[in-house]
Amino acid sequence: MKQVAFMFPGQGSQVIGMGKDFFDAYDEVKQLFAMANEVLHKDIQQIMFEGPMEVLTETENAQPALLLTSVSINRMLEKEGIRPAMTVGHSLGEYSALVASGALSADEALPLVQTRGRLMEAAFPKGQGTMAAVLGLQEEVIQSVLDTIKDEIVDIANLNCPGQIVISGSKEGIEQASEQLKAAGAKRVIPLNVSGPFHSRLMKKANEEFANYLDKVNVQDAAIPVYANVSARPVTKKEEIKNLLIQQLYSPVRFEESIRQMIDKGVDAFVEVGSGKVLSGLLRKIDRKATVFAVHDIASMENFIRWYKEEA
Structure with a gap:
């Protein structure tokens, strides 16, 4: 069988x-x-x-x-x-x-x-947390960028497949991280249509x-x-x-x-x-x-x- x-x-x-x-x-x-x-x-x-x-x-x-x-x-x-x-x-x-x-x-x-x-x-207050998909960066690179964000919480939320990792956190934190991840070589950082910062602290x-x-x-x-x-x-x-x-x-x-x-x-x-x-x-x-x-x-x-x- x-x-x-x-x-x-x-x-x-x-x-x-x-x-x-x-x-x-x-x-x-x-x-x-x-x-x-x-x-x-x-x-x-x-x-x-x-x-x-x-x-x-x-x-x-x-x-x-x-x-x-x-x-x-x-x-x-x-x-x-x-x-x-x-x-x-x-x-x-x-x-x-x-x-x-x-x-x-x-x-x-x-x-x-x-x-x-x-x-x-x-x-978490509605509209204040979100998630984004990061395309084209390794987990270690993403984590090193997130570690530099001090006043907001942003975490790796989903390790989906090669080249696709989702991050989750406060709206401000995701915005900061998105800019830095693009600068670090991400092909794209795509905001997700979600109602909260799921799978984060x-x-x-x-x-x-x-x-x-x-x-x-x-x-x-x-x-x-x-x-x-x-x-x-x-x-x-x-x-x-x-x-x-x-x-x-x-x-x-x-x-x-x-x-x-x-x-x-x-x-x-x-x-x-x-x-x-x-x-x-x-x-x-x-x-x-x-x-x-x-x-x-x-x-x-x-x-x-x-x-x-x-x-x-």
Whole structure:
């Protein structure tokens, strides 16, 4: 049987109508959406299918919406007898990976990420923190520039793929860093359309309340290894999973390193499970030779299933 790794997208991959293909076709997905509406105490289904986009993009809506889409698709793949050998998620996507790996139930993960989104939004004054993608500079060069910024906080937030690293911090700090990084040889520094300085030390304010909430959630040992954002290493033990989820709020997402570790395990293909193709694009920049699928609608799922069930 083929060995596959599932990748789960994070915030920024949301689009109006995501998951609707599966909702219309499968009763199991309709039941998942009904459960989501109930545990979130809002009509997340309507927000996902009808928008408006600015409401869907609010962190406390985008996070459960993306998780619900990924979990619905994963459930349909499970029904086809397809389970990953290992999983990884990008930031929020780590929670979808934990559901797929058996460490979290969907009905507990949905309000957990809704709470996470709310706390992340509240951790730093709205409009005063932001993020930017730095293209064409090594991590060491970026860090050396950030170390020179004294009165503002700016941290490395995402190590996505060769030549693409995201920084996060106060608006003033990002502006200062952007100018200095361009002077240091960055090809481009692109401001990101985000509502806060995620994965930076400025998120530590959310830490204690999130840890208290997470403590009440029934996290289990994972049946399938999850490559953690913080460590880029596989985890299965529930206590380690919890500790890493708390650190993940203010630590960099080590996506490229996680993928390289997974490649070394010899998987036959990487499968992005959920809305969009962002992670598939990053993976091709990490390893052009890797086999990659993005399963975001029924047609793309059927394409992947055909490949999976072909004789090797």
